Amino acid sequence: MNNRRYPNFGVLLVDDEAPFLRSLSIALERRGGINHIYRCEDSRNVMTMIAREPIGLVLLDLTMPHLSGETLLQQIVEEHPEVGVIIISGLNQLETAVKCIRLGAFDYFVKTTEEERLIEGVRRAIQLQEMRKESQAMRQRFLTDTLERPEVFSDIITQDKGMRSVFQYLESISTSSQPVLIMGESGVGKEQIAHAIHTLSNCSGPLVSVNVAGLDDNVFADTLFGHQRGAFTGADKARAGMVEQASGGTLFLDEIGDLSLASQVKLLRLLQEGEYYPLGSDRPKRIRARVVVATHQNLEEKQQLGEFRKDLYYRLRIHQVEIPALRQRKGDIPLLLEYFLAEAAEELNKTKPTIPKELPVLLANYSFPGNVRELRALAYDAMSLHHSKMLSMEVFRRILNQEIPCTESDKSATPIIFNPDQPLPTLQEAGELLVAAAMERAQGNQSLASRLLGISQPALSKRLKKKEP
Structure with a gap:
């Protein structure tokens, strides 16, 4: 059973009409995947609920008995500036909408005609609230140089400051529902980072890993979305895809840079709409898992070459982390x-x-x-x-x-070793600089320094003795 709540903070619906609250709750959950919902019919209880519950967003009716939506909006902005407010009104009045925005409302929607826009607006507001909370958490961790859950990273052997910064960033985005893009060369430990993200998210479901390299479009769709019985020849029974198997947990897609353009379209729809269709089905299912992807390729270069969709790239890089090479x-x-x-x-x-x-x-x-x-x-x-x-x-x-063979780019590029604005050193001076650099890298070990220089150890020893006063 999936008990993951989205978003991480509560969404409070305020309206004096109980039927509207029920229908809005159902619409937000079914069409927006939003299930962390609180409801309030009495405007006098709103401020108490915000103080008591983990509310991050309020959907506020404008016309109510006791306290009007405009009055509550001003109180929320003054007492709880971290809470976002969306106004929902039965009146389509431009002047009122502009006034509410000026008072601090995130957006303004009309009840009867804009349900689709309302759901999209709520999802957009949730994303902004998540990013604001992540920014605050990240700033706090970097300022104090702390890790709240160091045990999560205990299997990653490191004492590097760059890796510690990566861990702090992962803790900051742990409560987000947005996808995470892990970048880094092959062998740096991207899968370990995916496991850490899964653990930090406190998911009740499993971590399901899929290497998408080499999957053609049909296999990709069947692997991720599953199929209904009779969807194609040989489909004798229905099969749940990896998205469904990861329900309540994390879906990890490795080698995302090798995904075909056709499959990229399907992944983009999954991330944007939050829903997918099993093969052979005309009824969509909602994704209940967080998506983490990894690649050793440069996705920015691939999208510039037309090999990776720009819209998918920008969707994936909402949260991006690069693991430093060894x-x-x-x-x-x-x-x-x-x-x-x-x-x-x-x-x-x-x-x-x-x-x-x-x-x-x-x-x-x-x-x-x-x-x-x-x-x-x-x-x-x-x-x-x-x-x-x-x-x-x-x-x-x-x-x-x-x-190690040079790449074509290495061959074509001439490294600048000496400052062109300064006179060149003599051969003897250059040789002394090279020997000094090799000895420094070898930490005084002549045998190793000679290997780095490509000369014998006696030859290096002879050079060092000549330099002695």
Whole structure:
């Protein structure tokens, strides 16, 4: 059973006509997916309810006995400025509408003729309220540099400030119903981030993961939306799609950058309308899951090339987080190496070896194109070959000696090493600068520095002795 409430805050409906309150509640839930609703028929109780309940948005009738909607609007704006107000009136009067907007109302709708516009307006107001709350939460976390639920991220091995900022951002958007776009190179741990988002959201339902790479349009639709019996040849019985299986939880779509244009249209409708049609059905179903997507590709470049829909891209990037590559958080390499070696030792039933002091320095000078996943594979490979107390560095030395081919963009671009406004150094000065930089990167280890320079260790030692006074 799905008990997820949308939005995270309450929506208070205020009208002295009980039948209208009931019909509006039904319309908001069925057509807008809004089920966190409070109702009030007596205008005198409105301020008490706002103070007592977690109200974030009020739909306010203008003409009521006791207290008018205009009077209540002014009180709400003055006493609870964080609460949004939408005016609903039986009168289509431009002057009244303008006055209400000036007093602080978010929008103004006419009861009898604008139900569709009203539902869209409520959804729009909810999104703005969510973003305002997220902005406040984010500002508070960054100012105090705190994490409210650090245990959620305990499985992500890091001490990097950039990763901590990512965690703070995820906590700030945890209550939002909007999709989240996770970006980052392959192997940085995007799926772990999706799991953290799911946990932070306090969902009652499951996390359902789908890798959409390589799915054609028909398979994508069937996988996500399911089908009715007889929808196509071989459909002997109805099958619930991943969207329905994720009800009350999180739907994680990995490799979203590989989605075909036809499937992108279906995903856009799902996100915009909040509903979908199982194959073979003419009755829509509402999505009851939060959508999280991930990609290692640059979606902005893909949409500029016409390979990714611009409207879908902007819909997905409402909440966007980029996970830094391992080479951008080198301080995490020793931590991760220790963790993966211990994990591999336990799995292979071996004793965890001592790590040579120069190994973290060696790895800090490697770009790790495969990121955390590559480091884990190297640790397991080293442990499988390990037989003594000290861990052999042979596996790790091999990767440093490998040549990484340049991309076409690398070949065409000439890096600027020296300031064009300054005179060039002599060959001897350039050589000394290069040696100094290599020694700094190698943290004084001549053997490693010589590898970085492509010369022998004795040759480097000779150069260093010449430089000595």
